[in-house]
Amino acid sequence: xxxxxxxxxxxxxxxxxxxxxxxxxxxxxxxxxxxxxxxxxxxxxxxxxxxxxxxxxxxxxxxxxxxxxxxxxxxxxxxxxxxxxxxxxxxxxxxxxxxxxxxxxxxxxxxxxxxxxxxxxxxxxxxxxxxxxxxxxxxxxxxxxxxxxxxxxxxxxxxxxxxxxxxx
Numbered sequence: 535x536x537x538x539x540x541x542x543x544x545x546x547x548x549x550x551x552x553x554x555x556x557x558x559x560x561x562x563x564x565x566x567x568x569x570x571x572x573x574x575x576x577x578x579x580x581x582x583x584x585x586x587x588x589x590x591x592x593x594x595x596x597x598x599x600x601x602x603x604x605x606x607x608x609x610x611x612x613x614x615x616x617x618x619x620x621x622x623x624x625x626x627x628x629x630x631x632x633x634x635x636x637x638x639x640x641x642x643x644x645x646x647x648x649x650x651x652x653x654x655x656x657x658x659x660x661x662x663x664x665x666x667x668x669x670x671x672x673x674x675x676x677x678x679x680x681x682x683x684x685x686x687x688x689x690x691x692x693x694x695x696x697x698x699x700x701x702x
Contacts, residue, residue, distance in 0.1 A: 555582065563594050571596045575615050595624040595649065600633045608633055620647050627654040631684065634658050638666055645669040652678040659684055
């Protein structure tokens with residue numbers, strides 16, 4: 535029985551793979567739009583050369599959401615996926631302090647995210663926030679900035695004044 539079940543599972547996987555491989559690139563790109571790059575990379579990168587090319591060499595905008603990721607996985611993700619693709623990322627969500635620290639620690643590369651339209655920083659420390667304000671001004675496509683500050687802020691006037699400097 536187990537052998538038969540294994541054969542069935544193998545057959546179903548081959549059938550699914552062959553159906554997926556026959557989809558045109560436009561449909562594959564539409565599927566990618568609903569997924570975070572992390573899931574696109576790990577779900578499609580190793581399927582075959584075509585999918586590897588579609589993941590790595592395409593010009594589709596990239597969404598990064600680090601909501602539920604461990605520090606070790608994020609470090610790997612940052613080195614192998616985020617950093618090489620930083621010029622294609624249009625949405626970046628850093629969801630905890632270690633992701634903010636890795637991306638925003640010196641040397642700051644946030645200004646190299648030239649396609650960035652939306653930046654969400656969850657649990658950011660005030661020191662990190664003040665350090666990146668100047669760099670955010672160089673992001674000409676940035677039109678949405680969401681901040682969830684990790685600590686109590688005595689006076690938000692300074693933050694607001696820096697935010698207003700970002701407006702174009």
